[in-house]
Amino acid sequence: MREAVAAHVRDGDTVVIEGFTHLICFAAGHEIIRQRRRDLTLCRLTPDLIYDQMIAAGCARKLVFSWAGNPGAGSLHAFRRAAEGMGPTLELEEYSHFGMVARLSAGAARLPFWTMRNYMGTDLPRVNPMIRSVSCPYTGEVLSTVPALNPDVTIVHAQRADAQGNAQIWGLLGVQKEAAFASDRVIVVVEEIVDESAIRADPNRTVIPGLIVDAVVVEPWGAHPSYAQGYYDRDNEFYIGWEKISRDPAALARYLDEFVYGLGNRAEYVEKCGDLERLRASERICAGVNYGF
Amino acid sequence: MREAVAAHVRDGDTVVIEGFTHLICFAAGHEIIRQRRRDLTLCRLTPDLIYDQMIAAGCARKLVFSWAGNPGAGSLHAFRRAAEGMGPTLELEEYSHFGMVARLSAGAARLPFWTMRNYMGTDLPRVNPMIRSVSCPYTGEVLSTVPALNPDVTIVHAQRADAQGNAQIWGLLGVQKEAAFASDRVIVVVEEIVDESAIRADPNRTVIPGLIVDAVVVEPWGAHPSYAQGYYDRDNEFYIGWEKISRDPAALARYLDEFVYGLGNRAEYVEKCGDLERLRASERICAGVNYGF
Amino acid sequence: MESSYTPSEMMTAVAARELRDGEVVFVGIGLPNLACNLARATHAPNLVLIYESGAVGAVPERLPVSIGDPALVTGSLMVSSMADVFQCLLQNGRIEVGFLGGAQIDRYGNINTTVVGDYTRPTVRLPGSGGAAEIAIHARRTLVISRLDRRAFPETVDFITSPGHRINGRTRRELGMPGAGPTKVVTDKAILEVNPLTGELVLTALYPGVEVAQVAAGIGWALRSWDRLSEVAPPSERELRLLRDVLDPKRLYLKQ
């Protein structure tokens, strides 16, 4: 991970670490904090705890997002302090979920914009001039548009991939595929590396092809405290506990010292977290299908 | 199948029977011919033998397509006779594959058009006025557009589905998902009906949700002479043999009499075809994945 | 005390009754999720639960702690990419009921989940839209669940995240919105419904033992009400048993 971040994440980059609740790559976020990247434009539908930590650590110049809360547990206070003018300045560019999905879809297709029937009656276009409109060449209907989002680097956490980065994901898929195809560089982080033959045995499960991947990193528990379907559950206590930590800048600083700066890598994090085994997933293995002909 | 076609396919309808080489529902096409539907607008990327037969049978008023050949074996002569003015008149509306995929993508999203960077330098827009252009509200770039395609009815063949039509497909996916979501009515035809629990055991395999499906039909070998991954191989001899049959209108009429009009249903077709077992797929079953948490 | 119940339990029961069997519902976490599962366990066994995270036909074995809980995936009918959720399901018009909540809901059902105060210099920065803007625009109808409070029901919201029935005097039809918007607001004391003629939220039904004045006290504008107000039945024993013993045994959401 150290090498992958050093090689592919640069100061000033537009960075996407995607994963909707599922497979959020905290391992990569922590490494970016450790390497003290600066002036990043961080993009995610839900900034979540990972971007709250990166904002607190001073990595971010700008945030592009659609829902900035602590799902089911409260606020992202580092984000809120910045947004409410009580923290470091942070530029905000705000859409809805559909808008962010559309921006990445356009980026993946290498089109300059994406069309939606959306935003009429909302104040979002008033505060975000990048939400515009286009007239249908057939019906004349005016539809709303968002510009393509093409990150410098996208980091995707997957359950498994082969050495070339052919990555398979099951459970919630979020916008990882679109983000990866939209990006100039792609880092795939996985719970486990498998032999190419395991990928080839079930090609319909592959979400990201190795041909667009620049680096593959194995990082078990790399998505903790978020979850990896079939590997480990969400550490909900940590999410609830974050409310208290992030509310107090000093406590947040202590957390970063202890769990990020104070550690050399993810293995040390896993060890420091102690009993993560309590989150280990139960077995609900599905049947295979026949690819014969 | 008789009931599903009687209830959902009407004279004058815009009909899509999709499946790119894989899972082409000949069973539905034959039933539509048997029920003597007329004035249909038939849409498919590759009309293939099924639409060549429906054109010969007089079901079609118009064909919307992007590649009208007999893959690897020659021509679709019923189509050619019509197109070359030596058969019944058939209106043609022609795109490229990307254009047809884009039309169905727009239809599925219920947008009036879809945007592409395509067609510059080709003669297609000259002969098809529905290929137009739009200016990007951000870059000013002029991009090409195609109008949404929203069929009255789409027929999709899948390996399996539950009684509600939650359909799972593996192997080539073509544009079935887009076609189904774009359509007012959807008929799902499957090799086998499985219990809902089998679908729920592997939800990432589901391509079409039952909530958009109007009828579910079980029709083993329903895609013959095309194939169903994991069930049976393509009957390539039939595809090669079609060249000779379709070249001669009399021979084609005899084929329809013998294999369509002369039979009451798909079971009789399977019996008449004789030894289809030679096409039975070998076993290449993949491993399952863990959906536990 | 078997007849006593908390406001949350009442709101959940009332919201559940709004759902018809077989409907396709865009579900949120908390009370909406409980309402949907209560409806499934009672009068609407064929309700199809869809979460913006992509889980379709979810049958959560545990109370989901987030909209992307793994329990929503395990045993579901389909997992959709978010692009498909918003384009092929929501924009396609397949969602019959959406649930919305908000820090502010105004006279015309406009909802604010973005900022309290000025957008560029907010006193309170809220999470933002998430999928709320497009749900309010596309769902055939949306249900709002919110406790009465003058701050929560101002005359005008500070920011329109999710459009209601009048936006600067313009109707949803004039603005081209496919869905009917927030037709009903389920509060802790009463039910408000939109007056289709004026686009205004009006009082249409009271919970047992509630006076109109108590409701008006929690509303930031001159609340109008139907001449004849219906009284809403309290949660039945069965509803309460399901909520307490099966759906939220730990009282995560139903305590108050």
Next chain:
Amino acid sequence: MESSYTPSEMMTAVAARELRDGEVVFVGIGLPNLACNLARATHAPNLVLIYESGAVGAVPERLPVSIGDPALVTGSLMVSSMADVFQCLLQNGRIEVGFLGGAQIDRYGNINTTVVGDYTRPTVRLPGSGGAAEIAIHARRTLVISRLDRRAFPETVDFITSPGHRINGRTRRELGMPGAGPTKVVTDKAILEVNPLTGELVLTALYPGVEVAQVAAGIGWALRSWDRLSEVAPPSERELRLLRDVLDPKRLYLKQ
């Protein structure tokens, strides 16, 4: 007779040599498929084969009889929907080499697979574009495989299905095409390449024992050629052994 070989074998070997290891190739059925698999078996083991049907990283265990052959899926790295193939792979610029053939190829590399004669009243109705139009526009470069024949190489095509290097005098750049287009035409007697200055296809290399006049005889315009023509090496023993014993043992495509 071990040194003798068919034109198809020569064309396949020549096309295979055009592919570099690790390249991402949009493959067609027939000779292009054989050329890719020959390259994989010789100098380009890491070639990534993509079929418009959606199979990515295909390793067909048998000679595919169609672009959607099940053998292209079994053991492949990924199956993409066709929307992803055209938007995320082709339009995204990930395809480095595309293969095209055609009933007509003109002086400027424009290709016709749509109609012979007038579009509305064709003498021969051809299959149409399929993915050819977008491949010619987006693939970083495209290779054309076609036997020489005056009817197949007219001065001007009857219909431009896949654009070449000059369209009514306009260049690809002027028209905004991302890819380089058909840079090389592999025929049964020689290799034609585009002259980057004029956009015209010119003779650059001859096959063993072929005279310029024989090539010109199969071209419908005044064919220009480089001053110094290189001679193309015939298929090696190894190439022939692979083609005959492994890749097309039934001689489906290599007979003539």
